[in-house]
Amino acid sequence: MRAVNLIPADQRAGAAGVGGRSGGGAYAVLALVGGLALLALLYGLAQRQVSSRRAQVASLKARAEQAQATAAGLAPYTSFVALREERERAVNQLVDSRFDWAHAFHEVGRVLPTLASIASIEGSVGSSTGGSSAGSSAGSSSSAAAGAAASSKASAVASATPPGTVPTVTISGCATSQTAVALTLNRLRLIDGVSEVTLQSSTKASSRSGGGATAGRCPPSGPAFTALLAFAPLPTSAALSAASAVPAASLGGAR
Secondary structure, three states, X not given: OOOOOOOOHHHHHHHOOOOHHHOOHHHHHXXXXXXXXXXXXXXXXXXXXXXXXHHHHHHHHHHHHHHHHHHHHHHHHHHHHHHHHHHHHHHHXXXXXXXXXXXXXXXXXXXXXXXXXXXXXXXXXXXXXXXXXXXXXXXXXXXXXXXXXXOOOOOOXXXXXXXXXXXXXXXXXXXXXXXXXXXXXXXXXXXXXEEEEEEEEEEOHHHOOOOOHHHHHOOOOOOEEEEEEEEOOOOOHHHHHHHHOOOHHHHHHHO
16 A cells, blocks of 8 residues: 655645744744843843942042041151151261361360470361361360351351361460470371371570560470461261261161
8 A cells, every 4th residue: 555645745845944934033033032141141240340340449449538538647747757857867967067176175185295285275167278267266165166156057057167178276385395396296196187287386485576475374495386287178068968868767777
């Protein structure tokens, strides 16, 4: 017996296609729906990420504003620290540029021989080239301190012995003989920091005319002498500036 296909011929031909009557449209719809679902999922994730980032930005802004407010509250302390460091540098520069008159006068008394005596002593500040006196003069260490108080007010750090100048000390006194005067000059060269000792005058009683203040204090047989002591020049402004460039922490540790 021969088999008979009861399905109509037109329907039998449509069943042989890939997508039936829709021609694959159902698959396209499913793909579209799946794509839309995927896009919706990605959009949701992006929205959540944007919201999270916005919350982080808001938190960071709040923290930054709080930090700025704290810094503004600490600004006076920062200014005070800067002022303290500036004053420390000024004091260090003043200490490095000053001349220790007290030590110089102490050294004079230490090296002076017993054969000579001092009638007067005067300290002055000359130029770096050894010119005329450009600073204060002192008959004693207290006079030198008074000269320091009367120093120039032009700069923030003023000193009676400006940087680069040459301090000098003029000594007038009496000796028992000219040999004692020579010994005194040699002893004066032993003073700390002295670069040159110059004898300005040395006269005996027989050759003194009129007899000055120093001559009146000397015995008739002893000569009256005057000597000039020149000390080493003080550090220049460039050297002081280089020294002040050292960090304050290291300066504090050194002290």
